[in-house]
Amino acid sequence: MRSSKTLVSQALKTIAGNLARTGDPLGLKTIYWTRWAKDLHLPRRGDVLLYTARMYQMLPYVVRATDMAAAAKPVLPMLKIHALARMAEMAGALAADPLLRLQGGAEHEIRRRGEAALKGMVTALAAAGIRPAYLHEAEPYSGVLLHDLGMENEVPALARSVYRRLKASGARTIVTTDPHTTFMLREIYPRYVPGFDLDVRHYLQVLAGAASPERVPSTATPPRRVVFHDSCVMARDLGIVQEPRAVLERIGTQIVEPESRGQNTACCGGPVEYGFADLSRSISAIRARELAAGATDVVVTCPICLINLMKHEKSLGIRVWDLGELLTSFVLNN
């Protein structure tokens, strides 16, 4: 709690500064968000555009950034904050790339899972007869962090710029891959973009509504019995509760429901990780324990939930899957 004012102030300045300088909340200049789509040959233009907003791709860098903050912990708190702020400023002169280089196996594993989830979504959409376009290196970030942290003054210009870029692809329907971006496009952008006329749908809404043949999953993967974690934004902001369950059932997975589910789901702690990592970890531990009581395989539909619940895999003996990963296994195995 000590020096929270400095910490939040620095976090706000860094995120807004990074976005203004590089268009990326992490301040990375390297194009890190296109690797997953390298072999998929998705067109750049089309009626239906897949918009990832870099959310799954930035996961390993988010983990790297929070690990760096944790490593600085033994130093006096104030020194830590000022040192990190100084580092961010120094990196800002060039880019954050030298600071946020991926290190350990855990970060590469997170990248692998994020990429597998996105590929699974595209594969499942293809099975439902939809081959979306993708903006590749031109794909912008949505600005959801600015909105969440109350930097609303910065949102309108960014929203209009992102909207123009999405429209320039010729798209009329935007298929999103995570709940935060879906919320931003559906609820926040229309406030700031005059004449906003894009049809925004989460990929699970598309899949749940698509007529696809009954399939029998492989006996090896995906898991037969999973406990499902509703993301707060997905369930309470977007009202998407039945769709992920319908898709899981369609791939032949038995769902175990935790006590806190649907509209009454419990948060993974992710939204406060930017500044209060200890609190975030305590919250995710409570939720992970509740989920672990249901089954050893946990399924989530949000990249933030994925990295926060993953932290407890070893201690609780669970495996956290993004639903997109299961779609890869499912479609490839059939």
Next chain:
Amino acid sequence: MKSDEAERDRLLKEIAKCRACRFCVDVCPTYQASGGVESYCAYGRLQITKYLLNGTLAFDDALTYCLYSCLQCRRCEVMCKSKGQNLDICDILGRGRRLLSQRLAEEGNDAKL
């Protein structure tokens, strides 16, 4: 700024609708994780926002932590609605943050509401 003052008045009116039934307290993940500190739940945060807006409390480190540690997960709102009140708690807290964030980014430790 005039628009900020008008927003303060609107927020104070919204917060005044809270009946202080406290059913939202137990369901807050930050309240649970902190071992039961009422400043880290919806009811506590609404009171803190009220006292910041009306000038009773000064904007310091502890209150920054209280307000910026809200997950905006809206679990409290489900409870509030089930008890017949239906306040947009996270929207109120989010708008309170908006009044603070720009000042925090520009003035850092010296920021005041």
